[in-house]
Amino acid sequence: MNTTATTNDTDLLRAMRGASSANPADAFSALYRRHQGPLYRFALLRCGSDATAADVVQEAFMGLLTERFRFDPLRGPLQAFLFGVARNLILKLEEGRQRHVALPAIEAAQDGDDDAELDLPLDDGGPLARVLDNEAAEQVRRALAHLAPHYRDVVILYEMHELSYAEIADICQVDIGTVRSRLSRGRAALAKRLAGWRTAPDLAQA
Amino acid sequence: MDNREPLDPLFDALRGEMAKLDAPRGVEKELLQAFARQFPQKKRWYRSLALKRWALAGGLSTAVTALTVFSLVLHNPRLIADPDAGSRALVSRDGGGGLFIALESPERIESEPAPRVVETEVSRSSLAPLGIPLTPENAGDTVKAEMLLGADGQPLAVRLTSIN
Numbered sequence: 001m002n003t004t005a006t007t008n009d010t011d012l013l014r015a016m017r018g019a020s021s022a023n024p025a026d027a028f029s030a031l032y033r034r035h036q037g038p039l040y041r042f043a044l045l046r047c048g049s050d051a052t053a054a055d056v057v058q059e060a061f062m063g064l065l066t067e068r069f070r071f072d073p074l075r076g077p078l079q080a081f082l083f084g085v086a087r088n089l090i091l092k093l094e095e096g097r098q099r100h101v102a103l104p105a106i107e108a109a110q111d112g113d114d115d116a117e118l119d120l121p122l123d124d125g126g127p128l129a130r131v132l133d134n135e136a137a138e139q140v141r142r143a144l145a146h147l148a149p150h151y152r153d154v155v156i157l158y159e160m161h162e163l164s165y166a167e168i169a170d171i172c173q174v175d176i177g178t179v180r181s182r183l184s185r186g187r188a189a190l191a192k193r194l195a196g197w198r199t200a201p202d203l204a205q206a
Numbered sequence: 207m208d209n210r211e212p213l214d215p216l217f218d219a220l221r222g223e224m225a226k227l228d229a230p231r232g233v234e235k236e237l238l239q240a241f242a243r244q245f246p247q248k249k250r251w252y253r254s255l256a257l258k259r260w261a262l263a264g265g266l267s268t269a270v271t272a273l274t275v276f277s278l279v280l281h282n283p284r285l286i287a288d289p290d291a292g293s294r295a296l297v298s299r300d301g302g303g304g305l306f307i308a309l310e311s312p313e314r315i316e317s318e319p320a321p322r323v324v325e326t327e328v329s330r331s332s333l334a335p336l337g338i339p340l341t342p343e344n345a346g347d348t349v350k351a352e353m354l355l356g357a358d359g360q361p362l363a364v365r366l367t368s369i370n
Contacts, residue, residue: 018245028241032234040229050230057229061237065244137223140216159217160224191213 009034009078013064013071032061035082038161043086045156048145052093060085076170080163084171087153094149136197143193151186158183306354306363307336315363318356326353328364338366 007015007030015027036057043053060082063069071081144152153172157163158179169176308315315321327348334340338349354363 024245025238025241029234029238032237036229036233037227041224041227044227045224054230054233058233058236061233062240065237065241134219134223136216136219140220159213160221187213194213194216 010073013073013078028065031064031078035079036061038079039082039086042083042156042161043090045141045144045160046087046149046152047090047093048141052090056086056089056093059089076167080167080171083157083161083163084173087171091149139194139197140190143190146193147186147189151182151189154179154182155186155190306352306365308363310360310362315354318362320357321354321362323352323354325367326351328353333366336364 007027009031012027012031012034016024016031018024039060040053040057043056044050047053047056060069063085064071064082069081069085071078075081144155147155150172154168157168157171158165163171165176165179168179172179174182328351330338330340330347330349331345333349349366350368352365352367353361354365356362
């Protein structure tokens with residue numbers, strides 16, 4: 001089988017398992033190259049560390065490879081599935097860290113959909129370390145890093161990956177109404193944090 | 207007037223910057239190595255043979271081919287036509303074995319690269335044009351013969367082995 005850009009994900013997955021391809025590694029590689037970018041960018045914005053984001057991408061694809069994470073094409077596209085896997089991996093990492101550092105702010109954020117902002121560095125370099133060259137982009141990224149994780153998920157998936165409410169609801173395992181309210185509150189918190197920064201015309205020159 | 211929300215241009219800037227970022231190349235390398243471990247390529251049977259075994263098999267194959275060609279040359283000798291044998295030419299195998307009555311032209315028979323001989327029975331009446339005596343009593347009889355056939359199965363010559 002030809003592992004071109006036109007081959008759909010399901011066929012690539014089938015080819016990867018040797019069902020219809022002379023070289024399953026090519027199918028796996030094509031699948032990885034198609035999805036690694038969005039997945040890495042989601043993980044990077046979500047956890048703020050490029051090393052952790054790379055680990056998350058690697059573990060997500062490793063799970064796909066070993067079938068630790070089973071993808072069912074009937075339940076939606078592979079990309080949404082991978083976002084869900086990445087999110088769960090990040091949540092698991094965060095839980096591990098919270099066992100060691102129980103901050104009151106974290107506990108408050110876990111209680112519900114309060115518009116609590118949260119600074120949750122995953123590692124020393126964390127969300128506050130500079131990642132982007134563009135000043136405006138870096139400011140937004142930092143503001144995102146200060147959002148509570150459940151707001152951050154929704155805002156990143158909606159604003160950066162242009163997923164629908166339904167897809168986000170599926171990834172975050174909440175209902176659509178919750179997605180709407182989290183998005184609204186997340187955007188409000190971001191606007192508040194970025195209010196004193198630049199106005200839109202200034203950004204064109206940034 | 208631009209009625210986009212104030213955050214939109216900020217997200218545009220972030221999208222533009224983030225689009226440049228991909229997972230480190232080492233991740234793909236690690237994954238492909240894991241893939242190779244997870245799905246090892248099945249070795250074809252011929253890849254498991256050592257070079258010496260291949261050499262031995264090749265040598266034996268060459269020897270068998272040479273023997274086959276040699277034996278075919280011995281048992282299927284070239285035909286020689288005898289153009290002086292009258293209206294119907296006689297042909298003989300250059301390894302001996304007697305004369306055949308030509309059914310085709312000498313040139314056609316000589317040009318045949320691999321003629322073969324088959325034993326058969328032919329009706330006496332069909333041999334009358336070759337001069338075989340025919341009576342009403344024996345017209346339905348058969349005669350044992352050896353037919354010389356071309357590679358395409360075409361009869362080239364015939365030799366009668368028993369005439370009662």
